[in-house]
């Protein structure tokens with residue numbers, strides 16, 4: 001049985017209402033322009049929602065237009081640029097299915113025909129109204145014999161067409177739904193890529209945020225192997241609006257949640273989610289991942305990824321991305337500020353001032369120039385702090401587990417012990433790996449100089465809090481700044497509890513080391529782009545748990561992405577299948593790490609469905625997907 005597709009023009013096939021565009025051209029320079037345009041828009045919506053008779057709306061709009069034949073060519077030029085994005089992507093569909101695609105519109109043939117024939121739609125499959133002109137080329141009305149000039153016109157046209165097969169209507173207006181209401185269509189798809197009309201969506205059999213959704217539903221090959229609107233994104237912890245916007249513009253269905261979620265909540269919420277976005281708080285445990293039935297990628301919209309069970313994610317074929325440098329500078333600037341504030345005892349003095357006490361004295365207040373700064377963890381933040389600190393006169397020492405290049409005049413120390421014994425100011429910038437729990441405890445505090453300044457902007461669990469507290473109370477630590485805590489409130493509404501509250505010269509901040517507008521904006525841009533690259537091309541550059549592969553753009557081929565356990569013989573099995581099916585390989589890329597293998601194969605577009613089934617069925621396959 002044939003499937004016929006009936007497609008609306010205005011706001012469906014094109015992103016705009018052609019009459020609105022025509023108005024802005026024809027009313028150009030006329031005094032009544034603004035008022036007439038507003039009224040035209042109002043009449044269009046009233047008509048679309050089925051609130052006034054179509055013919056009345058059309059008549060009144062045409063009268064307001066002052067349109068002439070000479071306005072049509074510029075209108076057509078503008079409309080050509082306004083073909084809906086997903087229609088532009090799927091030109092192949094219009095060519096292949098030309099026999100069964102019809103455009104039925106209450107707009108006018110004069111501008112519809114040049115646009116839709118360019119897509120490959122047949123001229124005799126276009127049904128629309130026709131303009132009437134006077135001798136001077138002025139639009140004076142429309143042909144009233146045309147059924148499309150009146151209510152119920154679309155249904156009448158379909159009835160007359162007497163198509164032998166299933167009929168699917170794709171449109172954004174009430175008049176499109178009417179075809180289904182008249183019993184003349186199998187399904188009405190409310191097309192919401194350009195406009196979403198609540199009233200129309202309620203009546204629809206199916207909401208189609210893009211043409212791909214319709215094609216996917218009808219098992220027709222489209223520009224994407226999977227409609228993007230079916231990719232559900234869950235963003236927690238107030239991800240920057242730029243990030244939300246990028247993911248929405250990509251066509252994904254995005255749900256946002258301002259706070260973190262605990263394990264139980266996330267284990268529920270994660271079902272059906274393809275992309276998860278979090279910041280430092282949300283723990284993505286193996287229990288959460290067990291329920292992650294559709295998860296492809298996790299974006300950590302921050303630097304640290306210790307909150308994610310990276311290994312469990314990898315074993316399930318879930319790629320994790322972060323923003324390794326986007327908030328580095330912000331943390332460094334806070335550290336510098338705090339070093340100065342603590343060395344001058346400003347925090348306590350400010351509190352006293354607010355209580356009405358004036359304590360002008362130099363006692364215990366020092367310059368930072370020439371003091372020894374000890375940085376533990378000389379990664380991106382530690383190294384950047386080294387450079388900035390040195391430029392304002394600090395003498396920098398550092399210790400890192402790994403061999404790191406000393407920047408500027410910084411001195412590398414070979415042991416933590418040596419660093420703790422040397423520094424006047426200690427700043428912690430290690431990552432949050434589990435082995436770093438209590439890396440600084442009683443024994444380490446004991447090694448420090450009396451009157452040391454101690455700063456932790458890394459992770460809460462790396463410092464033994466009771467030991468820190470007693471060393472502040474004893475005066476061993478003269479000043480302390482802590483931005484991160486073993487237990488942090490889930491949201492701004494929850495109370496903050498810590499043994500460190502109320503201690504002298506102790507700056508406590510609510511994990512805001514990386515929370516500057518610049519950093520959040522940078523992160524909001526960086527992470528979605530890595531994720532979209534991964535989803536669209538398979539590129540894993542910057543992934544923290546996947547073998548990193550930067551792939552060329554896919555050209556005239558299908559890309560098969562195979563993620564498997566790294567056991568011997570898998571590549572051989574994959575390639576045996578290609579040989580068996582006589583597949584021409586356009587390119588193959590492979591990278592493995594200890595646990596998984598990541599193989600990308602670009603192949604010619606023609607191949608049997610069995611190949612896909614057999615590739616999926618290879619033992620130790622974790623995930624498999626096709627891109628085109």
Ligand SMILES: NC(=O)C1=CN([C@@H]2O[C@H](COP(=O)(O)OP(=O)(O)OC[C@H]3O[C@@H](n4cnc5c(N)ncnc54)[C@H](O)[C@@H]3O)[C@@H](O)[C@H]2O)C=CC1
Nearest residue numbers: 303304377378379380381400401430431432457458513514
């Ligand atoms: N407070 C905040 O808002 C922010 C906190 N952070 C935290 O800062 C951490 C560091 O960030 P980056 O410098 O970008 O990471 P990074 O990975 O570039 O550097 C971490 C360095 O610490 C070293 N390291 C790890 N454990 C160590 C140990 N026990 N002793 C000595 N060295 C050790 C590593 O070898 C590495 O060089 C992040 O992992 C994150 O937890 C990051 C951004 C913002």
Ligand SMILES: O=C(O)C(=O)COP(=O)(O)O
Nearest residue numbers: 279280301302303304514
């Ligand atoms: O970047 C990091 O690792 C941070 O700790 C910052 O985390 P946040 O995004 O502020 O929750």
